[in-house]
Amino acid sequence: MRILDKLWQALDERLDLAPVLEFATHKEVPQHRHSWAYYFGGLTLFFFFVQVATGILLLLYYRPTAEAAFESVQFIVTRVPFGWLIRSVHSWSANLMILAAFAHMFSVYLLGSYGKPRELTWWSGFVLLLLAMGFGFSGYLLPWNTLSFFATRVGTDMVSKVPLAGEWLLRFLRGGDDVTGATLTRFFGFHVAVLPMIMAALLGVHLALIQRQGMHIPEGLEEEARTRKPLRFIPSFVMREGVVWLAGLAALAALAAFFPWELGTKADPFASAPAGIKPEWYFLFMFETLKLLPAHVLGIEGELLGLAAFNLAGLVWFLVPVLDRGSSSGHRSRAFLLLGWLALAYIVSFTLLSFAGVFK
Amino acid sequence: MRNHLLAAAVVLAHAAAAWAVPPANVVRAPGKHAEDTCTACHVALDDEHLRAPALLANGDIHHTQGITCAGCHGGDPASENAAVAMNPARGFVGKFSRRAIPEMCGSCHSDPTFMLRYAPNIPTDQLAQYRTSKHGLALAKGDTSVAVCSSCHGAHGVLQVNDARSPVYPTRVVDTCGRCHGDAALMTRYGIKGNEITEYKQSVHYAALVTKNDLSAPTCKSCHGAHGATPPGVSSVSNVCGTCHPTQRERFDLSPHKDAFAALQQPACESCHGNHAILHPTDGWIGVGEKQVCGNCHSVGDAGATAAFAIAGALERATAATAGAEGRVDRVKRAGMLMDDADVKLEDAHQSLVVAQVEIHTVNPTRVDEQTKAVLASTGAADTLAAKAEAEIRYRRTGLFISLGVIALAMVALIFKVRAMER
Numbered sequence: 190m191r192i193l194d195k196l197w198q199a200l201d202e203r204l205d206l207a208p209v210l211e212f213a214t215h216k217e218v219p220q221h222r223h224s225w226a227y228y229f230g231g232l233t234l235f236f237f238f239v240q241v242a243t244g245i246l247l248l249l250y251y252r253p254t255a256e257a258a259f260e261s262v263q264f265i266v267t268r269v270p271f272g273w274l275i276r277s278v279h280s281w282s283a284n285l286m287i288l289a290a291f292a293h294m295f296s297v298y299l300l301g302s303y304g305k306p307r308e309l310t311w312w313s314g315f316v317l318l319l320l321a322m323g324f325g326f327s328g329y330l331l332p333w334n335t336l337s338f339f340a341t342r343v344g345t346d347m348v349s350k351v352p353l354a355g356e357w358l359l360r361f362l363r364g365g366d367d368v369t370g371a372t373l374t375r376f377f378g379f380h381v382a383v384l385p386m387i388m389a390a391l392l393g394v395h396l397a398l399i400q401r402q403g404m405h406i407p408e409g410l411e412e413e414a415r416t417r418k419p420l421r422f423i424p425s426f427v428m429r430e431g432v433v434w435l436a437g438l439a440a441l442a443a444l445a446a447f448f449p450w451e452l453g454t455k456a457d458p459f460a461s462a463p464a465g466i467k468p469e470w471y472f473l474f475m476f477e478t479l480k481l482l483p484a485h486v487l488g489i490e491g492e493l494l495g496l497a498a499f500n501l502a503g504l505v506w507f508l509v510p511v512l513d514r515g516s517s518s519g520h521r522s523r524a525f526l527l528l529g530w531l532a533l534a535y536i537v538s539f540t541l542l543s544f545a546g547v548f549k
Numbered sequence: 550m551r552n553h554l555l556a557a558a559v560v561l562a563h564a565a566a567a568w569a570v571p572p573a574n575v576v577r578a579p580g581k582h583a584e585d586t587c588t589a590c591h592v593a594l595d596d597e598h599l600r601a602p603a604l605l606a607n608g609d610i611h612h613t614q615g616i617t618c619a620g621c622h623g624g625d626p627a628s629e630n631a632a633v634a635m636n637p638a639r640g641f642v643g644k645f646s647r648r649a650i651p652e653m654c655g656s657c658h659s660d661p662t663f664m665l666r667y668a669p670n671i672p673t674d675q676l677a678q679y680r681t682s683k684h685g686l687a688l689a690k691g692d693t694s695v696a697v698c699s700s701c702h703g704a705h706g707v708l709q710v711n712d713a714r715s716p717v718y719p720t721r722v723v724d725t726c727g728r729c730h731g732d733a734a735l736m737t738r739y740g741i742k743g744n745e746i747t748e749y750k751q752s753v754h755y756a757a758l759v760t761k762n763d764l765s766a767p768t769c770k771s772c773h774g775a776h777g778a779t780p781p782g783v784s785s786v787s788n789v790c791g792t793c794h795p796t797q798r799e800r801f802d803l804s805p806h807k808d809a810f811a812a813l814q815q816p817a818c819e820s821c822h823g824n825h826a827i828l829h830p831t832d833g834w835i836g837v838g839e840k841q842v843c844g845n846c847h848s849v850g851d852a853g854a855t856a857a858f859a860i861a862g863a864l865e866r867a868t869a870a871t872a873g874a875e876g877r878v879d880r881v882k883r884a885g886m887l888m889d890d891a892d893v894k895l896e897d898a899h900q901s902l903v904v905a906q907v908e909i910h911t912v913n914p915t916r917v918d919e920q921t922k923a924v925l926a927s928t929g930a931a932d933t934l935a936a937k938a939e940a941e942i943r944y945r946r947t948g949l950f951i952s953l954g955v956i957a958l959a960m961v962a963l964i965f966k967v968r969a970m971e972r
Contacts, residue, residue, distance in 0.1 A: 267887050274945075420971075428967045432960050439956045446949035449885035 212400075216422035219406050219414040223300055227404055227426075228433045229293035235434040236286035237392070239441065240324075243279040244381065251331070253377035255370030258333035259455040266452060273449060278441050280450035283325055285441065287471045290318050291536075298529045302405035303509055304516025310402065313395040315507050320388045325469050327380040333373060338456030339466045341376075342368045347479075350493045369458065408519055467543070474539035475499055477548045506532070585617035585626035586634055605706030614667055621645075621653060648688060650697040651679050678777035683739075685777075694735070696778075701725050717775075719764045723749060726769045748825035767793065786824075787817035794818075800910035820845065832868060835861040835909065859914035867905060867924035871898050874928035877935040884942050891934040898927035 201207055218227060250269055252261040265272035294314065297303060303311040330341045345368065349359040364371030406414045420426045468476050478499075482491035510516060513525040542548060583606075591603030606612045611620060619626040623640030625633055635641045645653060655676030657663050664673050675698075679685040684695040701717050708715040716725040723746060729735055733743030749755055749769070757766035772781060772789045781789045791798030801807060801817055810817055821842040822830065837844035837854045847853035878891045905920030 263887065263889070267889070425967060425971060428963050428970075432963045432967075435956050435960045435963070439953055439960075442949055442952050442956070446945050451885070452887060 213423055214421075216400070216403070217419040218404050218422055218426045219419050220417040221406065221410040221413040223296075223407055223410065224404075226296035226300060228430060229289055229296055230399070231430040232433055232437055233286055233289040233293050234392075234396075235437050236282045236289055237388075239282040239438075240279065240286060241385070243275050243282065246275045247279055248381065253331070253374050255333060255373055255456075258331060258373060259452075262332045262452060266449075274445055277445035277450045281441055281444045281448075283328060284470070285437065287321055287325060287469075289437075290321055291471070294318060295529065295533050298509070299526065299533075300405070300407040301516055301521040301526070302407065304513065304519065304521060305510065307398070307402060307405060308510040310395060310398040311510050312507065313391055313398065317388065317391055317395060320384055320391065322471065324380060324384050324388075325471065327376040327384065329469055330368075330373060330376045331380065332452060333456050334453035335456050335460070335463055336453055336466060338368060338458065339462045340468050341372065342462075343466060344468055344472070345372070347492070347496060350490070350496055367458070408521060465549075470540060470544070473543040474536045477539050477543045480548060502532075583612045583615050583617040583620075585619065586629050587618035587622075587624075587626055588612075590629075590631065602705040608708070609706050610709050611707060620657075647693040647697050648691075650699055651676055651685065651688070654698045655679075675776040678774070682774070682776060682778045683780075694738075696729065700729070717770075719766075719768050720758060720762075722768050722770060723755065723758075730769075745825045748823075752825065752827040753829050754827060786819050790818040790822075796907050797910050800907055804910060804912045806912060830906075832861065832864045832906070835864070853912070856912055856914050860909060860912070860917045863914065863918050863921040864902075864905060864909075867898075867902055867921040867928075870925050870928040871895070871902060874898065874931040874935070878931055881935050881938040881942070884938075886938040886942065888934065888938060891931040891938075894927045894931035894934065898924045898931065901927060 197206075218224070247265065250261055250265045250272070252258060262276065266276050267273075269275075297311070297314070326341075326344060329337045331337075345359060345362045348362055349355040351358055360366065362372070362375075363369070364375050420429070467473065475495075479492050479495045482495045484491050486494050505512065509525060513522050515522050516525075588603040588606050591599055594600045594603075602618075606618065617626040618624075619640075623642050624635050625639045625641075628634040633639070635643075658671075659673050659676045661673045664671065679698075680689070684697070687695040688697065701722075703716060710717050712718065713720070715721065727746035730741065731743065731746040736743035754767045757763040758768065770778070773779060787798050787801060797818075807817070810820060816824075821834070822828075834840075834842045835857050837847050837849055837857060841857075843853060843857040847857065874891075875895055878888050878895060881891075882888050901920050901923035905917050905924065908916045908920055911917075
């Protein structure tokens with residue numbers, strides 16, 4: 190213990206850490222009927238840590254070339270001790286991370302926590318979600334199996350619809366005219382270098398902002414929060430979050446053991462696209478909507494119009510702290526609340542209906 | 550008799566004029582569509598029989614290659630005067646007698662120099678072959694009910710053999726033969742049953758042709774020949790089947806059946822597999838019971854029946870082992886395990902099983918057994934891999950339950966700690 194004390198003393202002398210410790214020990218988390226929502230962000234963070242750890246382990250054996258990628262993943266899941274577990278946990282954790290991020294985002298939105306002074310937290314969170322989806326899209330191709338190959342072909346093809354820069358963007362993403370080994374190599378680069386770097390930096394900003402500003406108390410619950418005793422961040426909230434993380438870990442272990450992530454068959458670029466190619470589930474609502482659109486609407490290509498609408502909707506969602514003027518004074522508009530519920534209902538229903546095979 | 554000879558002489562004289570390689574005014578350069586006054590007039594005629602050939606001429610391979618109606622019928626295709634155009638003095642022959650048709654077609658198709666200009670790859674021995682065929686021999690004897698060139702290829706509107714619309718295209722030739730050979734009343738005159746086409750249509754060969762669109766699947770002509778159509782003799786049946794099934798033939802030649810069948814004047818393949826209604830063979834055929842082919846000649850207690858029982862037993866064990874291993878590997882796969890190694894072993898088992906089924910033709914139980922042992926070795930290896938995978942699944946699930954237990958304990962401990970602290 191004396192060694193630890195000495196170490197702390199030495200660090201404190203040099204870095205002046207006492208105020209940090211002071212802040213941490215005095216930080217409090219308000220309590221009210223919706224304080225359960227505060228745990229989703231931490232859960233997302235937990236899955237992100239799992240992704241980093243399992244991703245690094247997968248890197249030990251994964252080979253990012255069209256010739257060797259599939260075989261290397263096959264090697265990982267069949268020959269490497271616990272390789273099956275690491276790969277399966279990585280795939281499941283990726284999906285649970287997106288799910289937790291969506292839950293976090295919608296709870297923040299529906300409780301109106303995006304308003305001033307938390308605009309920057311909302312914006313950084315929005316970009317973090319896009320990055321997570323980018324992780325999912327780039328990681329999906331890496332095992333180089335039939336489904337991922339053709340889904341990537343369809344997914345990247347949508348980029349070509351972007352006016353003016355579409356063709357250039359398509360070639361930039363694919364590293365050529367079609368999805369090839371060159372695409373795999375650059376997706377690998379995005380997945381393990383570019384995206385993690387940006388994600389780590391932005392995550393730091395996001396977390397720092399939350400620490401700096403503290404938890405938001407939703408409109409109408411101020412009185413309740415005042416009367417109930419707040420939780421001390423350390424150790425109470427951290428330990429409660431620990432319980433949630435352990436539940437997340439248990440879910441991951443059960444899913445990985447009972448539903449090992451399938452590998453499928455190796456991609457054959459010369460084969461015709463298999464029936465029923467689908468993107469990852471979190472792109473399904475957009476995918477199915479685009480399929481439902483007619484070929485042409487008022488002379489404009491339906492798919493292009495759909496993509497433009499999604500971009501516009503994304504922009505509105507991003508700008509909501511500015512557009513919802515009342516949110517800065519704690520009086521959010523009912524219209525934006527309704528918009529949030531509609532968006533949630535639309536995403537959930539389209540995703541579930543797609544799983545149910547309604548759109549076939 | 551004299552009148553008949555005279556008539557034949559007149560026909561032959563016309564034929565000599567008309568069927569010598571067509572003169573320059575009736576054929577244009579190959580590849581150029583024919584132009585003549587014959588079709589120009591005949592398309593406008595009221596008589597259906599006279600108009601139809603002119604309508605068909607447009608798609609006819611001869612017409613598209615510059616050969617006019619006069620190429621076969623003689624006359625002057627340039628004259629617009631019907632009396633001149635169809636003047637016998639200019640070699641005009643109207644409707645041909647069936648007897649004359651093969652010689653007329655052969656006047657060009659048997660001439661290699663002439664055919665070289667149009668279709669250098671098609672053989673020029675069709676007429677010679679036809680003369681050796683049952684059809685040709687009967688025609689020579691004056692039977693005009695038999696098939697001549699136009700019976701199969703059509704008279705006007707003749708299409709190339711590789712044109713899917715042609716009546717002799719692989720998918721259509723069976724029905725073309727069937728126009729006569731499916732007519733039981735007509736076939737009775739020749740001592741043929743007339744059910745051959747119906748039987749063929751139940752065969753694996755026909756199924757391959759129509760369901761898999763496998764154009765290499767045998768049709769009537771593959772075994773009987775096209776122009777020299779003749780039933781294969783007893784001794785040549787195995788040669789005919791062996792062109793596509795060489796391994797089976799080779800194994801059969803090693804068997805005691807070869808000499809025995811020859812001595813009994815019994816066809817080789819056909820004795821067990823039938824001829825037209827060749828069904829997919831099953832292992833159940835082997836034995837001396839009802840609907841089992843060995844029982845056609847053998848009975849319980851003789852050497853053949855003993856060999857059949859030995860072979861059937863070995864195959865049954867191999868098939869059961871393969872099905873068992875497949876089921877086990879499949880169950881493990883459904884539990885999420887990658888079983889590529891086991892799949893390779895199962896593929897090996899299938900290969901050996903197929904070879905064992907080919908070895909049946911030797912009727913040698915030892916040779917069949919060699920292959921069924923290989924099947925059992927492969928299925929055994931697949932079984933071992935499946936057992937390993939099952940153990941791995943149990944291990945993973947046990948590990949999972951232990952980890953879940955540890956996690957649950959940690960959660961409970963944390964919850965108690967939090968409660969204690971917050972009290």
